[in-house]
Amino acid sequence: MTPQTGSYHHGDLRASCLRAARDLLEEDGGAALSLRAVARRAGVSATAPYRHFADREALVSAVAAQGYRELADHLAAAHPAPRAPEDLAAVAVAYVHFAVERPALFRVMFAEPCDPAAAERTAAAAAVWDCVGRVVRDVFPGADPEALSTAVWGLVHGLAFLRLDGKFHADGAAAADARVRGAVCALLGAAPGGSGLEAEG
Amino acid sequence: MTPQTGSYHHGDLRASCLRAARDLLEEDGGAALSLRAVARRAGVSATAPYRHFADREALVSAVAAQGYRELADHLAAAHPAPRAPEDLAAVAVAYVHFAVERPALFRVMFAEPCDPAAAERTAAAAAVWDCVGRVVRDVFPGADPEALSTAVWGLVHGLAFLRLDGKFHADGAAAADARVRGAVCALLGAAPGGSGLEAEG
DNA sequence: ACTAGAATGTGTACACCGCTCACATTAAGA
DNA sequence: TCTTAATGTGAGCGGTGTACACATTCTAGT
Numbered sequence: 001m002t003p004q005t006g007s008y009h010h011g012d013l014r015a016s017c018l019r020a021a022r023d024l025l026e027e028d029g030g031a032a033l034s035l036r037a038v039a040r041r042a043g044v045s046a047t048a049p050y051r052h053f054a055d056r057e058a059l060v061s062a063v064a065a066q067g068y069r070e071l072a073d074h075l076a077a078a079h080p081a082p083r084a085p086e087d088l089a090a091v092a093v094a095y096v097h098f099a100v101e102r103p104a105l106f107r108v109m110f111a112e113p114c115d116p117a118a119a120e121r122t123a124a125a126a127a128v129w130d131c132v133g134r135v136v137r138d139v140f141p142g143a144d145p146e147a148l149s150t151a152v153w154g155l156v157h158g159l160a161f162l163r164l165d166g167k168f169h170a171d172g173a174a175a176a177d178a179r180v181r182g183a184v185c186a187l188l189g190a191a192p193g194g195s196g197l198e199a200e201g
Numbered sequence: 202m203t204p205q206t207g208s209y210h211h212g213d214l215r216a217s218c219l220r221a222a223r224d225l226l227e228e229d230g231g232a233a234l235s236l237r238a239v240a241r242r243a244g245v246s247a248t249a250p251y252r253h254f255a256d257r258e259a260l261v262s263a264v265a266a267q268g269y270r271e272l273a274d275h276l277a278a279a280h281p282a283p284r285a286p287e288d289l290a291a292v293a294v295a296y297v298h299f300a301v302e303r304p305a306l307f308r309v310m311f312a313e314p315c316d317p318a319a320a321e322r323t324a325a326a327a328a329v330w331d332c333v334g335r336v337v338r339d340v341f342p343g344a345d346p347e348a349l350s351t352a353v354w355g356l357v358h359g360l361a362f363l364r365l366d367g368k369f370h371a372d373g374a375a376a377a378d379a380r381v382r383g384a385v386c387a388l389l390g391a392a393p394g395g396s397g398l399e400a401e402g
Numbered sequence: 403a404c405t406a407g408a409a410t411g412t413g414t415a416c417a418c419c420g421c422t423c424a425c426a427t428t429a430a431g432a
Numbered sequence: 433t434c435t436t437a438a439t440g441t442g443a444g445c446g447g448t449g450t451a452c453a454c455a456t457t458c459t460a461g462t
Binding site (some may be wrong): 107110111112113114125129143144147148150151153154155156157158159160161162164165166167168179182183184186187188 | 312315355358359380383388
């Protein structure tokens, strides 16, 4: 079942295509993610990937699904048992880190709405949602989990996008992290240095 | 200076291209935005647009810049003089509405980081940022404007993306708006029905 | 072991795309 | 009017998605 070099059959072309797609994505950006380039990199004819992916969109969806799973793992690893708002901020920083370290993958993941027909992709995306919901419930047991999860995910996701668009990494990575942490803490009422928000309540 | 039908010179091909691009975007989605399709729709040869746009990227940037300007206007029109957190929530709803009503344009606007070389685009994007900052300063005069603007824009932008990805429009548009309003109010301490957040402080 | 059929990979072909270049047409200014 | 710059045309190159016919190999059932 391992790849066999030199033989007519590849061994595990599907996995090789995904691997090639990931490499292309990080090396040359999202525009370089073509089925032909993937086939070339996998050392196979241009049409061979069609045996494993219905079309380009299916390949992209599979890559995105992989990204969703990795993101969920990444978030779960950020804090073993989040309880305080600071813990949630740590998870938020991890979310943004994920985006910054795999910008092209992150953009692919959110470039288009999840096609309900792509079951693997929608399931993986749902796992991320569950992960966020779990953290929010742990940190704010008394709150409406649905509403607060929406708000928190929205906040974190938006921060990641703004960061990716170069909106606030002027002062280096550490400062950007602090900015994310500060934004989360400010909006969630646990500002470390005081955000001024309290003065308004 | 108005378009002349039948003549060799078009009159105002640049504007026609932008118009055609906008139409294509909303009719057939972002994938349909090709220079050749734009040229066809403008009734002109495939290479004519190159006299007005250096490459496809330049055309896309021009469309995005237009989108940024319209978004800024849209936000400014949402509330004449925002003072209370509820006013800010209204602006947030307007932001999300903009995204939902022009999904393809919105995605084009944020599909890639602003190229600093695209002056028109970066300027238009900065105008949106200024608009958000102004609203935040008006509503929370005592807060650190930079940090809070980041947080608010991130929240609103993330909510728009989640909405675009079909994360919470199950119960219709009105319910989705309420969800946005609720998220903003919850995080900004003006929850209309009580979010449970206060119980945690 | 043999063989039929299912999987999987190859090659060709077509339409579309971005983009370059030489050329045609027109508008504007000296 | 004549020159020149601006603007649009057409052919053409390499790349891309994908359909189709064909080749090769794996797997079962005999």
